[in-house]
Amino acid sequence: MLQIENLHVSIGDREVLKGINLNIDEGETFILFGPNGSGKTTLLMTLMGFGGYTVTAGKIVFKGVDITAMPTYERARLGIGMSFQRPPTIHGLKTRHLVSMCARGREIDVDGMAKTVNFQDFLNRDINSGFSGGEIKRSELLQLMAQNPDLILFDEPESGVDLENMVLIGNTARALLDGAAAPSPETCMRDLRRRNKTSGLIITHTGYILDYVNADRGQVMYNGVLCCDTRPTRPRDILDHISKYGYKECIRCLN
Numbered sequence: 469m470l471q472i473e474n475l476h477v478s479i480g481d482r483e484v485l486k487g488i489n490l491n492i493d494e495g496e497t498f499i500l501f502g503p504n505g506s507g508k509t510t511l512l513m514t515l516m517g518f519g520g521y522t523v524t525a526g527k528i529v530f531k532g533v534d535i536t537a538m539p540t541y542e543r544a545r546l547g548i549g550m551s552f553q554r555p556p557t558i559h560g561l562k563t564r565h566l567v568s569m570c571a572r573g574r575e576i577d578v579d580g581m582a583k584t585v586n587f588q589d590f591l592n593r594d595i596n597s598g599f600s601g602g603e604i605k606r607s608e609l610l611q612l613m614a615q616n617p618d619l620i621l622f623d624e625p626e627s628g629v630d631l632e633n634m635v636l637i638g639n640t641a642r643a644l645l646d647g648a649a650a651p652s653p654e655t656c657m658r659d660l661r662r663r664n665k666t667s668g669l670i671i672t673h674t675g676y677i678l679d680y681v682n683a684d685r686g687q688v689m690y691n692g693v694l695c696c697d698t699r700p701t702r703p704r705d706i707l708d709h710i711s712k713y714g715y716k717e718c719i720r721c722l723n
């Protein structure tokens with residue numbers, strides 16, 4: 469589904485990503501750990517094609533297409549979606565309108581979808597205007613439901629979320645990755661089972677999201693490189709390792 473080869477990315481004149489190699493298969497969920505400032509968000513923003521992130525070497529291939537130089541809207545059309553850590557407020561754009569736009573002409577039941585993330589009362593508000601941390605995350609999930617991408621990039625889905633909302637957000641993230649979020653009333657179980665699973669790349673500091681999604685593999689990013697690929701790569705094991713020994717231990721294998 470996604471192949472990243474020797475990716476080097478600079479912001480201004482500073483190199484932030486220093487040769488990332490990563491493959492994510494169809495239906496696979498990959499967890500990215502790493503200390504603050506190590507380059508995790510930079511990787512997601514680069515995959516989504518945002519300006520300011522200059523690829524100086526390497527390439528990104530998605531569904532067999534080299535997307536390294538592709539504009540963001542084409543990547544979204546091709547099937548990449550992202551839940552941002554801190555999405556912008558857009559005054560004058562109602563949430564309902566943005567959610568409809570995410571569906572790109574597909575007929576969707578915006579109110580029904582909003583109900584699944586308890587977001588009906590926010591549809592007529594400007595996007596992210598005064599939204600709390602948990603409301604921002606639910607808004608992001610609603611947009612992803614409407615977009616129905618094949619690869620979802622989640623940047624810290626737990627940040628700013630209370631424990632009760634974490635259950636809702638975690639279960640919705642799992643449903644999205646299982647290809648089972650917001651099925652229409654006509655969707656039968658057989659159709660649900662037939663759907664291809666969505667791939668995921670999730671950044672987490674706390675690991676709360678691991679209680680909900682079926683995380684297959686993980687790695688630690690440290691100072692712009694991925695490490696820990698010779699260690700057990702089960703995300704739980706990595707999280708335990710970080711909790712016990714800290715991130716510094718993860719880079720021992722790089723030396």
Ligand SMILES: Nc1ncnc2c1ncn2[C@@H]1O[C@H](COP(=O)(O)OP(=O)(O)OP(=O)(O)O)[C@@H](O)[C@H]1O
Pocket residue numbers: 479480484502503504505506507508509510511520
């Ligand atoms: N627009 C920018 N201009 C200058 N430096 C930037 C910019 N965006 C990111 N950086 C720098 O790039 C480095 C990597 O940032 P990034 O946000 O990717 O880290 P992160 O691993 O996601 O951190 P966190 O866990 O705190 O979210 C940081 O040192 C950051 O200050």
